[in-house]
Amino acid sequence: MNRANxxxxxEETPMGTTSKALTLxxxxxxxxxxxGLSDLARLSGANKATCYxxxxxxxxxxxxxxxxxxxxxxxxxxxxxxxxxxxxxxPTREAALPLLQALAVATGETAHMxxxxxxxxxxxxxxxxxAHGMRVMMEDADRLPFHSTSSGHAVMGWLPADTVAQxxxxxxxxxxxxxxxxxxxxxxxxxxxxxxxxxSTANTFEADVSSFAVPLFDAQxxxxxALAVAVAGPRLTEAAEQTIPRQLIAAARAIMALWxxxxxxxxxxxxxxxxxxxxxxxx
Amino acid sequence: MNRANxxxxxEETPMGTTSKALTLxxxxxxxxxxxGLSDLARLSGANKATCYxxxxxxxxxxxxxxxxxxxxxxxxxxxxxxxxxxxxxxPTREAALPLLQALAVATGETAHMxxxxxxxxxxxxxxxxxAHGMRVMMEDADRLPFHSTSSGHAVMGWLPADTVAQxxxxxxxxxxxxxxxxxxxxxxxxxxxxxxxxxSTANTFEADVSSFAVPLFDAQxxxxxALAVAVAGPRLTEAAEQTIPRQLIAAARAIMALWxxxxxxxxxxxxxxxxxxxxxxxx
DNA sequence: TCCCGTTGGTTTATTATTTGAACCGATGGT
DNA sequence: ACCATCGGTTCAAATAATAAACCAACGGGA
Numbered sequence: 001m002n003r004a005n006x007x008x009x010x011e012e013t014p015m016g017t018t019s020k021a022l023t024l025x026x027x028x029x030x031x032x033x034x035x036g037l038s039d040l041a042r043l044s045g046a047n048k049a050t051c052y053x054x055x056x057x058x059x060x061x062x063x064x065x066x067x068x069x070x071x072x073x074x075x076x077x078x079x080x081x082x083x084x085x086x087x088x089x090x091p092t093r094e095a096a097l098p099l100l101q102a103l104a105v106a107t108g109e110t111a112h113m114x115x116x117x118x119x120x121x122x123x124x125x126x127x128x129x130x131a132h133g134m135r136v137m138m139e140d141a142d143r144l145p146f147h148s149t150s151s152g153h154a155v156m157g158w159l160p161a162d163t164v165a166q167x168x169x170x171x172x173x174x175x176x177x178x179x180x181x182x183x184x185x186x187x188x189x190x191x192x193x194x195x196x197x198x199x200s201t202a203n204t205f206e207a208d209v210s211s212f213a214v215p216l217f218d219a220q221x222x223x224x225x226a227l228a229v230a231v232a233g234p235r236l237t238e239a240a241e242q243t244i245p246r247q248l249i250a251a252a253r254a255i256m257a258l259w260x261x262x263x264x265x266x267x268x269x270x271x272x273x274x275x276x277x278x279x280x281x282x283x
Numbered sequence: 284m285n286r287a288n289x290x291x292x293x294e295e296t297p298m299g300t301t302s303k304a305l306t307l308x309x310x311x312x313x314x315x316x317x318x319g320l321s322d323l324a325r326l327s328g329a330n331k332a333t334c335y336x337x338x339x340x341x342x343x344x345x346x347x348x349x350x351x352x353x354x355x356x357x358x359x360x361x362x363x364x365x366x367x368x369x370x371x372x373x374p375t376r377e378a379a380l381p382l383l384q385a386l387a388v389a390t391g392e393t394a395h396m397x398x399x400x401x402x403x404x405x406x407x408x409x410x411x412x413x414a415h416g417m418r419v420m421m422e423d424a425d426r427l428p429f430h431s432t433s434s435g436h437a438v439m440g441w442l443p444a445d446t447v448a449q450x451x452x453x454x455x456x457x458x459x460x461x462x463x464x465x466x467x468x469x470x471x472x473x474x475x476x477x478x479x480x481x482x483s484t485a486n487t488f489e490a491d492v493s494s495f496a497v498p499l500f501d502a503q504x505x506x507x508x509a510l511a512v513a514v515a516g517p518r519l520t521e522a523a524e525q526t527i528p529r530q531l532i533a534a535a536r537a538i539m540a541l542w543x544x545x546x547x548x549x550x551x552x553x554x555x556x557x558x559x560x561x562x563x564x565x566x
Numbered sequence: 567t568c569c570c571g572t573t574g575g576t577t578t579a580t581t582a583t584t585t586g587a588a589c590c591g592a593t594g595g596t
Numbered sequence: 597a598c599c600a601t602c603g604g605t606t607c608a609a610a611t612a613a614t615a616a617a618c619c620a621a622c623g624g625g626a
Contacts, residue, residue, distance in 0.1 A: 016300075016336065016340045016612080016613085017299070017300040017301055017583085017584070017612070017613080018300055018301050018304040018337060018340040018341065019340045019343060019344065021301040021304075022340070022341070022343075022344040022346065023344075025344075025365065028368060029368070030368065030371055033368065033371065033372040034372070036602075036603080037602080037603055037604080038601075038602065038603075046585095047585065047586050047587085048586085048603085048604085049584095049585070049586065049587090049604085049605075049606090050584075050585060050586075052603075052604065052605085053299065053584080053585090054301060057299045057301040057302045057305070058301065058305070060302060060305075060401060061302065061305040061306075061308075061401050062400040062401035063305065063365075068501075068502065068503045071602085071603060074369075074372050074373070075365055075368050075369040075372060076369070076400070077369065077373075077375070077398050077400045077407075078400045078401055079362055079365035079366045079368075079369050080366050080369060080370075080375075080376060080398070080400075080405075080407050081400060081405045081407065081424045082308065082346075082358055082362035082365070082366070082424075083362045083363055083365070083366030084407065084423035084424035085311060085312070085313065085316065085358050085362075085423075085424040086357075086358040086359070086360065086362050086363060087363075087423075088313055088316065088422075088423060088424060089316040089317070089357050089358060090357070090360075092360070092363075093363060115360050115363070117345040117359070117360040117361045117363075117364060118343065118344050118345035118361055122363075122364045124360075124363050124364065124367065139371075140367035140368075140370075140371060141364045141365075141367035141368040141371060218351075219351065220351045299583085299584085300583075300584085300612085300613065303613095319573075319574080320573080320574055320575080321572075321573065321574075329614095330614065330615050330616080331574085331575085331615090332575085332576080332577090332613095332614075332615065332616085333613075333614060333615075335574080335575065335576085336613080336614090354573085354574060
């Protein structure tokens with residue numbers, strides 16, 4: 001009797017064929033938008049033939065397509081239909097966008113919103129304060145690491161303990177030239193995020209960038225993502241450190257009002273205390 | 284020995300598991316955005332257990348999610364990441380949108396662009412001429428029938444013959460109270476679309492709506508979709524019938540210039556003849 | 567309150583599908 | 597002319613998917 005196919009993930013629980021196919025999609029990122037067959041097989045650890053068949057099936061449905069010349073694969077047009085359908089069903093993105101823009105203007109910094117999807121934190125919208133000037137740049141569809149971003153900390157503060165443990169079980173990537181976060185430091189930060197209702201980091205994800213974040217909840221009171229402001233290092237004044245969390249809270253409240261999101265009572269109390277007289281962010 | 288599993292599609296070619304899972308996604312539409320397990324099993328003809336497992340796998344990856352109260356499934360947030368990635372890789376939608384808007388304004392009617400994805404024609408962008416007034420309404424992520432829309436005719440005119448045959452092999456749905464298109468009529472319309480470079484229909488898809496369409500091509504000269512203008516019946520003057528095809532052609536040219544789309548020489552010649560002195564649609 | 571049909575979800579042996587190593591022809595660099 | 601690599605294919609061996617029956621829970625209707 002042979003071993004179960006642990007080649008793929010190293011897990012012992014067998015992985016459904018569909019999951020394997022969908023896992024392949026995860027290798028496509030902003031920085032690697034096109035992948036050839038052999039590369040993909042190497043990246044995923046799957047057999048080339050397997051990879052080929054799975055990609056063929058994904059291609060049949062338009063989830064991926066092959067670029068004409070090189071035969072490399074890339075994300076296909078079908079996802080546009082699905083995304084349009086998703087937004088029509090649950091208008092998270094579009095509804096929140098004006099509020100995100102208002103937040104960017106109010107703070108004078110880059111604002112972004114990330115969503116928790118399949119255990120990962122993905123940036124899905126962002127807004128800049130103005131058309132020009134120095135700013136922290138964002139990219140859509142980028143995955144944020146949980147351990148080195150304020151968004152990650154804010155989210156983990158309100159995630160079930162076992163889910164957090166699962167995330168922390170993964171490796172802590174070591175960012176070159178940045179502030180390194182140790183495991184115990186991280187636990188501390190998560191606890192603080194929960195205790196204060198917001199999180200902040202400095203120079204942990206990108207150099208000379210500080211960021212502040214608050215969690216976002218869905219209608220069932222489950223964490224759904226985070227709202228964050230990324231401040232360009234030189235502009236991080238003491239005043240900014242005071243006001244930004246408040247503005248974040250106000251904006252998060254407004255966004256969740258749109259979604260029908262439920263703020264956990266515990267957090268709601270924290271936010272009531274923190275949110276001193278400050279003008280509301282208006283959409 | 285049992286028969287191969289022909290239950291699913293009636294086809295004799297066996298269907299990969301991944302395809303079966305992805306097929307389930309097709310049952311989610313604008314008009315039916317949420318589906319319960321039993322319903323989905325009935326709709327798809329799949330076994331309930333099968334359906335359950337497939338949906339579970341899709342759910343693991345965030346392609347679908349369950350709404351909290353009813354346990355019904357709906358399209359999940361992961362598609363947003365994929366769509367953002369797609370647009371970052373191949374900016375079809377966003378790039379064309381301003382031109383689409385210009386076309387709507389120029390014609391004074393609703394303009395829309397549909398894409399060919401996995402053998403289906405899906406509306407992915409549209410633009411209205413003004414904020415108010417009578418207009419033909421569109422919906423994103425809607426599938427257009429090939430046989431009763433000008434977009435369908437325009438596209439089929441430039442599709443390989445066998446692909447067209449495959450499409451026509453399907454049933455011709457009978458729209459209630461509209462002009463019925465017979466099989467021979469349809470063949471005629473497709474031929475005309477190819478011969479003239481554009482297609483038009485009246486009262487075939489929606490009552491009191493006429494529409495005009497031209498095909499769109501990708502960088503390899505393959506039909507990729509259609510650009511169309513839908514005219515509210517009462518406004519369909521003879522002048523409009525003259526100018527709209529020209530405006531469509533101009534806009535299609537502009538859009539394909541953005542994509543690097545290749546117009547087949549045969550069509551290019553047709554369009555050169557048709558496109559008499561008329562002001563270019565400007566993005 | 568009892569019934570009955572429905573729901574989402576689970577279990578099982580049976581069955582068909584997926585898998586991986588080897589192989590192919592084409593392509594491109596040296 | 598060579599070698600390495602590419603995308604794609606083949607086939608027996610091993611695996612995972614399937615379908616029917618079965619739950620418990622829910623929601624009307626009588």
